[in-house]
Amino acid sequence: MAGSPAAGGKSTPMSRTTDTAYHCSTLPGGLRVVSETISHVRSVSAGIWVAAGSRHEGPGKGGTSHFIEHLVFKGTKNRTARRIAEEIEAVGGQLNAFTAKEFTCFYCRVLDDHLELALDVLADMLVNSLFDPRDVERERGVILEEIRLYQDTPDEYVHDLFAEALWGEHPLGRAVVGSSGEIGELSRRDILDYFRRFYTPDKMVLAAAGNVEHERLLACAGRVFEGLVGTMCARDGPRPKAHNGISIVRKPTEQVHLCLGGEGVALNDDEFFTLHVLNALLGAGSSSRLFQEIREDRGLAYSVYSYETAYSDTGLFAIYAGMSPACAGEVVELAQKELARVRNGEVDASDLSRAKEQMRCNLMLSLESTSNRMTRLGKLLMLLGDVPTPEEAMESIMAVTRDDVTALARRIMRDECLALAAVGPVAEEVERSWRRSR
Numbered sequence: 001m002a003g004s005p006a007a008g009g010k011s012t013p014m015s016r017t018t019d020t021a022y023h024c025s026t027l028p029g030g031l032r033v034v035s036e037t038i039s040h041v042r043s044v045s046a047g048i049w050v051a052a053g054s055r056h057e058g059p060g061k062g063g064t065s066h067f068i069e070h071l072v073f074k075g076t077k078n079r080t081a082r083r084i085a086e087e088i089e090a091v092g093g094q095l096n097a098f099t100a101k102e103f104t105c106f107y108c109r110v111l112d113d114h115l116e117l118a119l120d121v122l123a124d125m126l127v128n129s130l131f132d133p134r135d136v137e138r139e140r141g142v143i144l145e146e147i148r149l150y151q152d153t154p155d156e157y158v159h160d161l162f163a164e165a166l167w168g169e170h171p172l173g174r175a176v177v178g179s180s181g182e183i184g185e186l187s188r189r190d191i192l193d194y195f196r197r198f199y200t201p202d203k204m205v206l207a208a209a210g211n212v213e214h215e216r217l218l219a220c221a222g223r224v225f226e227g228l229v230g231t232m233c234a235r236d237g238p239r240p241k242a243h244n245g246i247s248i249v250r251k252p253t254e255q256v257h258l259c260l261g262g263e264g265v266a267l268n269d270d271e272f273f274t275l276h277v278l279n280a281l282l283g284a285g286s287s288s289r290l291f292q293e294i295r296e297d298r299g300l301a302y303s304v305y306s307y308e309t310a311y312s313d314t315g316l317f318a319i320y321a322g323m324s325p326a327c328a329g330e331v332v333e334l335a336q337k338e339l340a341r342v343r344n345g346e347v348d349a350s351d352l353s354r355a356k357e358q359m360r361c362n363l364m365l366s367l368e369s370t371s372n373r374m375t376r377l378g379k380l381l382m383l384l385g386d387v388p389t390p391e392e393a394m395e396s397i398m399a400v401t402r403d404d405v406t407a408l409a410r411r412i413m414r415d416e417c418l419a420l421a422a423v424g425p426v427a428e429e430v431e432r433s434w435r436r437s438r
Helices: 064-071 081-089 112-128 133-151 154-167 180-185 188-198 214-224 272-283 289-297 325-343 349-366 370-384 390-398 402-412 428-435
Strands: 010-016 021-026 032-037 043-050 094-099 104-111 204-210 246-249 256-263 303-310 315-323 419-423
Touching: 021 214, 032 214, 032 370, 043 112, 043 370, 064 094, 064 104, 064 133, 064 188, 081 094, 081 112, 104 112, 104 370, 112 204, 112 214, 133 154, 133 180, 133 188, 154 246, 154 256, 154 315, 154 419, 204 214, 204 370, 246 428, 256 325, 272 289, 272 303, 272 315, 272 325, 272 349, 272 390, 272 402, 289 303, 289 315, 289 325, 315 325, 325 402, 325 428, 349 390, 349 402, 419 428
Parallel strands: 032 204, 246 419
Antiparallel strands: 010 021, 021 032, 043 104, 043 204, 094 104, 256 315, 256 419, 303 315
């Protein structure tokens, strides 16, 4: 890549580690550009992060963000859909996208000498997409099939049912893909209005990690994203209120798939890393309490784990298990007992040490991927406005104490605050097991 920094694109280091540096700049239109140089690799991962996800969609417009994610691959003023795919694959690159509750990401991974091409393709998709009416109708059919496939995959479907049980009608309780009814009613005008409102440079981040020089990245970004203009006046809606709801879809599946959990913590919460450690203790890995108790000691489930998800102003934690219908009630009771043990302070020093070391190592191993590093840069800068170093994250993890874990568990993991979701031939015993603790 060649060129000089775009006019007005001020570049300053954000933070430093032993062999890498983060740099962040803002282009005149408001697009933030953040990069991390990793000189010993030949690849670069680059992504455009847009602060537009299912949380930002209005009533009856669910799935709009995801619909747009599909449509920008369908052709621009300069490239057909086929050419978009061919240009990236011709240089061995990978081009894809995903939509989440609070953002959409379009990303590409290429060799360093093809980064300018990758950025040109990404920019073309976001600045010059046609949203051809024929493509809208074709892709509507594709998305409706995607929803049907998703609803036929109960171990995935149950997680959205859990968010619905926890947050009710709030947008965070909706499925990212939307509903069949909403997708069927979305017009091209609805899609274009949403795109023009949310796809503005002040709410976007270009993140890159790998063998990339920040000043050259900045110059290229200033050139290819020159046509990206506007300012978004919309803001996130109110913070959701958690409910101890229940959402059950009875289907003739071989297993019952269930989620049990409650409200977690936000990305910027002081207890963010405490919940990470608590999650590692409970169900992140085969040495965790839930895995050992429910699968190894009792043989009640093949898949059982816990997870947590953090958003800009709230979060959730949940326990998932898939088991035969006859075992579902017992699994619910055992999961609640494990939560009670943590609330009661039954956390051994050795278990705490194992959980923290597990997290430390997982973080370091994840950073061996340029894609993971790019994701970390883009997501944190967009949602937090800052990117803590991995060393700072590890320091926070290692500082978590048993008292911290117990206090957080007592605050957010009370039985009367838990929500439940289940898919499958759910027996009344499951609901009774859950309701006994209300």
